[in-house]
Amino acid sequence: MNNTNKKARISLIISRILAYGFVIFLCFMCLFCFILLILMASKSNSQMQGAFNFRWGGHFMENLSNAWNDFSINIPVGMVNSFIVAMSSSLLTTYFSALTAYGVHVYNFKLKNFIFTFIMAIMMIPSQVSAVGFIQLAYKFGLTNKLWLLIIPSIAAPVVFFYMKQYLESVLPLEMVEAARIDGSNEFRIFNEIVLPIMKPAVAVQMIFSFVSSWNNFFMPALLLTKEKYKTVPIMIANLRSADYSKFDQGKVFMFILLAILPVMVVYTILSKSIIKGVTSGSVKG
Numbered sequence: 001m002n003n004t005n006k007k008a009r010i011s012l013i014i015s016r017i018l019a020y021g022f023v024i025f026l027c028f029m030c031l032f033c034f035i036l037l038i039l040m041a042s043k044s045n046s047q048m049q050g051a052f053n054f055r056w057g058g059h060f061m062e063n064l065s066n067a068w069n070d071f072s073i074n075i076p077v078g079m080v081n082s083f084i085v086a087m088s089s090s091l092l093t094t095y096f097s098a099l100t101a102y103g104v105h106v107y108n109f110k111l112k113n114f115i116f117t118f119i120m121a122i123m124m125i126p127s128q129v130s131a132v133g134f135i136q137l138a139y140k141f142g143l144t145n146k147l148w149l150l151i152i153p154s155i156a157a158p159v160v161f162f163y164m165k166q167y168l169e170s171v172l173p174l175e176m177v178e179a180a181r182i183d184g185s186n187e188f189r190i191f192n193e194i195v196l197p198i199m200k201p202a203v204a205v206q207m208i209f210s211f212v213s214s215w216n217n218f219f220m221p222a223l224l225l226t227k228e229k230y231k232t233v234p235i236m237i238a239n240l241r242s243a244d245y246s247k248f249d250q251g252k253v254f255m256f257i258l259l260a261i262l263p264v265m266v267v268y269t270i271l272s273k274s275i276i277k278g279v280t281s282g283s284v285k286g
Contacts, residue, residue: 034261040254048250063255070252073236074228075259082215082232083263085147089154090210094164094203096155101164102191106177116165123158128219135223145227150220160206167202168195204271211267233260 040048041064043057068075104116134153143149172195180190196203218234225231237260240253 037254037258041251041258043254044251045249057251059251060255063249063251064259066249067252067255067259073239073256075233075236075256077229078231078233078236079259079263081147081230082234085150085217085221085232086211086214086263088151089214090207092151092155093157093160093210094206097157097160097206098164098196098199098203099191100161101168102195105165105168105172106174119158119161123162131220131223135220138224144224145230146224147230149224150214150217154210154214157210160210163206164199164202167199171198208268208271212264215264 039054039056042060044059044062047057047059067073104112138144138149176194177190180194185193216234217232218238221232222235222238225235237257240256
């Protein structure tokens, strides 16, 4: 009996070691590119001309200063523009998608099923198809080089609406809404003070997804933003392709790319707990 227990413990320990080792390996593979980017951002241009190695270059702060103060690229302006567009888009997208999902979920009206099907059908249409007419309209009315032109269309997000609708079905009992109505609360107060706090994990999930999507968006800004003072980070990164790399500081290029992804990492870190909770809660039918 003792030998059986001993073998079982040894088997359990080996299983845990293998499991933890596999998880550590996956974490390393996920972070490998980011670690490599940090190492490359620490090297000078002359160090990159030699053989590749994993040693710290020692020029991290120098590259940071050079990249931040390079007015030909103007990183601060690009990051501010991208942050305004990405943060505004994520806030408006999640709020109005949650509000729409609340209306479709709570109310029973004649065209409810048709509206839900119509929104799902729109979700299947590629964004590039509808963007063609929108861009023509923007140029016709002289609305180019406006950051709000990238923010307003993002409010209509069928994918976010669908996720919010599914989440509400799993966590929001209709009796709670009825009780709030009996107490005299109006619909907007019910949504903002009762429903929205319940949806906090789902909102956090969709905020990070919307933020990343808007931050990395290149297609629409490249067509609508032509002036340097309105350009976003993806456009500036694309402009680096036209640079003469024989004369360009490679350390500064890698530092610029590192700076471009830092805001996304900061937002994810802030919302990470709610994201995990939202994913796990939304998968369980309450």
